[in-house]
Amino acid sequence: MQIHGHSSIDKKHPISLYSSKQLYAMEQAWFSEGHDSFGLMQQAAWQMAKHIEQLYEKKYLNHHSSASVNFSHRHNHQYRVSIWVGKGNNGGDGWLIAYYLKQAGWQVQIVTVGFEDSDFSNSDSDQVNSDKSDTTAISNSKSSITDAQKALQVARSANCKYERFEDSQNDLRSTALQADVYIDALFGIGLDRTPEGIYKQAIRAFNELTEQNNGLAIAVDIPSGVVASTGEVFDRIAIKADATLCLIARKFGLHTKDGVDYSGQVTDIPLIPYQVDNVAFEPVAKLITTGQAFSPRRQNSYKGSYGHVLVIGGNRIDGSQGMGGAAILSASSSMAAGAGKITVACHEAFHGALLTSLPDAMTINLHDAQGVQHLIKAASVVAIGMGLGRDDKAQALFVNYIQAAMTAKKPIVIDADGLYHLASLQLKNDKLISQLREYSTDNEVCLTPHSGEAAKLLNKKIHEIESDRLSAIKLCAQTYGGNWVLKGAGSLVLERGLDQEQVYVCGVGNAGMATAGMGDVLSGVIAGLLAQQDLEPEMRSLHQAVIIHGLAGDILVSQTNQYNSGKSDRGHLLIGQRGLQAQDMPVAIRHVMQLLVDS
Numbered sequence: 318m319q320i321h322g323h324s325s326i327d328k329k330h331p332i333s334l335y336s337s338k339q340l341y342a343m344e345q346a347w348f349s350e351g352h353d354s355f356g357l358m359q360q361a362a363w364q365m366a367k368h369i370e371q372l373y374e375k376k377y378l379n380h381h382s383s384a385s386v387n388f389s390h391r392h393n394h395q396y397r398v399s400i401w402v403g404k405g406n407n408g409g410d411g412w413l414i415a416y417y418l419k420q421a422g423w424q425v426q427i428v429t430v431g432f433e434d435s436d437f438s439n440s441d442s443d444q445v446n447s448d449k450s451d452t453t454a455i456s457n458s459k460s461s462i463t464d465a466q467k468a469l470q471v472a473r474s475a476n477c478k479y480e481r482f483e484d485s486q487n488d489l490r491s492t493a494l495q496a497d498v499y500i501d502a503l504f505g506i507g508l509d510r511t512p513e514g515i516y517k518q519a520i521r522a523f524n525e526l527t528e529q530n531n532g533l534a535i536a537v538d539i540p541s542g543v544v545a546s547t548g549e550v551f552d553r554i555a556i557k558a559d560a561t562l563c564l565i566a567r568k569f570g571l572h573t574k575d576g577v578d579y580s581g582q583v584t585d586i587p588l589i590p591y592q593v594d595n596v597a598f599e600p601v602a603k604l605i606t607t608g609q610a611f612s613p614r615r616q617n618s619y620k621g622s623y624g625h626v627l628v629i630g631g632n633r634i635d636g637s638q639g640m641g642g643a644a645i646l647s648a649s650s651s652m653a654a655g656a657g658k659i660t661v662a663c664h665e666a667f668h669g670a671l672l673t674s675l676p677d678a679m680t681i682n683l684h685d686a687q688g689v690q691h692l693i694k695a696a697s698v699v700a701i702g703m704g705l706g707r708d709d710k711a712q713a714l715f716v717n718y719i720q721a722a723m724t725a726k727k728p729i730v731i732d733a734d735g736l737y738h739l740a741s742l743q744l745k746n747d748k749l750i751s752q753l754r755e756y757s758t759d760n761e762v763c764l765t766p767h768s769g770e771a772a773k774l775l776n777k778k779i780h781e782i783e784s785d786r787l788s789a790i791k792l793c794a795q796t797y798g799g800n801w802v803l804k805g806a807g808s809l810v811l812e813r814g815l816d817q818e819q820v821y822v823c824g825v826g827n828a829g830m831a832t833a834g835m836g837d838v839l840s841g842v843i844a845g846l847l848a849q850q851d852l853e854p855e856m857r858s859l860h861q862a863v864i865i866h867g868l869a870g871d872i873l874v875s876q877t878n879q880y881n882s883g884k885s886d887r888g889h890l891l892i893g894q895r896g897l898q899a900q901d902m903p904v905a906i907r908h909v910m911q912l913l914v915d916s
């Protein structure tokens with residue numbers, strides 16, 4: 318059961334995102350100042366117990382919207398919670414949540430995973446997991462038992478019922494496992510490998526039970542199975558949470574790659590300062606969900622005030638049908654984003670089609686090298702690569718036009734086949750790569766690969782890119798220079814400043830946008846913004862373009878979106894995620910541009 322995705326995010330302020338290494342460092346800094354680690358776990362659990370009750374009551378009231386329901390249902394229905402605990406500190410949180418919810422009158426059932434009978438011993442002198450490192454189980458200074466073990470004892474002393482998953486897994490329909498709320502406290506930021514054996518079975522069973530019972534699934538800190546620093550889920554084994562209660566600081570992995578699909582609504586429980594020796598930790602990235610407001614245009618302006626985008630692409634290689642659509646989509650999106658003028662350098666075979674769908678554009682033959690070079694000098698921005706083709710002839714054009722754009726000192730956007738050529742030039746140690754890297758230190762160069770293209774650019778396998786997207790985008794920027802978008806769920810944007818770089822995670826957009834042509838649309842929006850010299854740098858930035866693109870996609874598919882009356886311009890039918898087409902985007906982009914002026 319989904320509450321409402323990521324819509325609870327405070328839209329105005331970017332949210333700082335951290336890696337698990339940073340989280341452990343924050344905790345250690347806090348403990349080294351003399352603060353008690355078990356005290357922190359108690360704080361965490363106490364606050365989570367309160368949030369769990371609120372989330373459940375919100376769900377209950379949503380389902381019974383009649384005012385007469387009020388909270389009186391409490392008298393005839395005791396809330397039931399099933400808390401699944403693992404052996405690390407995430408499990409420790411779970412045991413203490415059980416304790417607090419029991420105190421609050423809930424019917425509590427704990428399911429342990431990976432525990433032996435000896436783990437339930439009462440004796441304080443038990444050496445529990447004494448081989449663990451400081452970071453995976455913080456031992457208490459006064460006794461040898463871990464915080465997680467202490468938490469277990471607290472719950473047991475309060476007579477919280479528990480059973481081993483290993484003993485009950487064949488009887489998942491038993492009343493003991495029926496609940497209103499299911500809490501996932503199996504793994505937190507300590508997960509570092511594929512959950513196998515009993516853990517895999519437990520995660521599957523947890524998901525099945527919540528589904529069958531229409532239970533509310535709440536993850537402690539992060540859904541078990543999602544890697545906090547990367548957002549990766551191994552073999553699709555992870556808890557599917559309706560809500561995540563995120564402890565201390567927001568994890569990067571909740572908002573990119575698979576994490577986006579598993580985390581549900583994220584609530585922060587900050588607990589401690591993000592600093593060591595009074596110096597704040599630098600987040601690895603910032604989550605953005607809305608764009609900068611645009612200032613209205615001056616009355617006294619003309620088309621030249623808003624720049625001239627030159628789109629170079631849309632080739633037709635001998636014997637092929639060609640890729641004219643890529644250039645058309647890019648050009649129409651540039652205009653939708655507010656560019657004053659567009660010229661498209663594409664194969665002559667597509668000039669007719671281009672003018673039919675975009676009569677505002679001018680055209681030139683892609684293979685007219687002299688003419689295109691001349692236009693490069695006149696343009697404000699050059700966007701190159703969309704449907705350019707990958708043969709040697711296309712590569713020669715690419716090199717030629719990039720050289721011309723660098724000589725003319727123009728902002729350059731490189732996408733699709735342009736990225737393919739860059740990758741092959743890099744393999745050949747071609748001097749264009751170092752020239753472009755050098756050029757990008759003083760001039761705007763934007764590059765926009767998806768994971769497959771990034772893999773080519775870095776000469777790696779796609780799964781290597783996917784398993785650590787943050788490192789991949791940084792390596793792209795190091796190798797080629799420039800500002801980057803790594804497209805995908807929770808697209809990453811890397812922008813380089815004078816002496817530092819900033820990574821953003823795009824918190825908008827949807828799976829309907831995973832279709833052909835969407836990348837061409839993005840390249841157009843980027844170029845369209847860059848062309849508008851009247852805008853402040855932040856309003857023309859790469860992350861602004863990515864947000865506009867994502868918001869436009871969301872407007873098209875969201876039935877409840879505040880901006881959408883339930884109609885679109887395509888035959889007044891609402892468009893869903895399935896079947897959303899890149900050609901639907903320009904109208905939505907125009908809409909977003911207007912909303913950002915109004916906001």
Ligand SMILES: NC(=O)C1=CN([C@@H]2O[C@H](COP(=O)(O)OP(=O)(O)OC[C@H]3O[C@@H](n4cnc5c(N)ncnc54)[C@H](OP(=O)(O)O)[C@@H]3O)[C@@H](O)[C@H]2O)[C@@H](O)CC1
Binds near residue numbers: 358404407452508
């Ligand atoms: N520090 C504090 O006081 C506070 C901490 N807090 C909480 O602690 C959480 C971090 O706790 P944690 O470091 O103990 O890690 P956690 O995620 O529970 O699991 C690690 C255990 O899982 C195991 N393991 C890993 N992967 C596995 C796999 N695939 N399959 C099987 N086993 C696997 C791993 O085993 P090992 O590698 O040692 O074999 C280890 O035993 C954090 O998310 C927050 O909830 C809050 O209470 C605030 C106060």
Ligand SMILES: [K+]
Binds near residue numbers: 503504536539
């Ligand atoms: K968890």
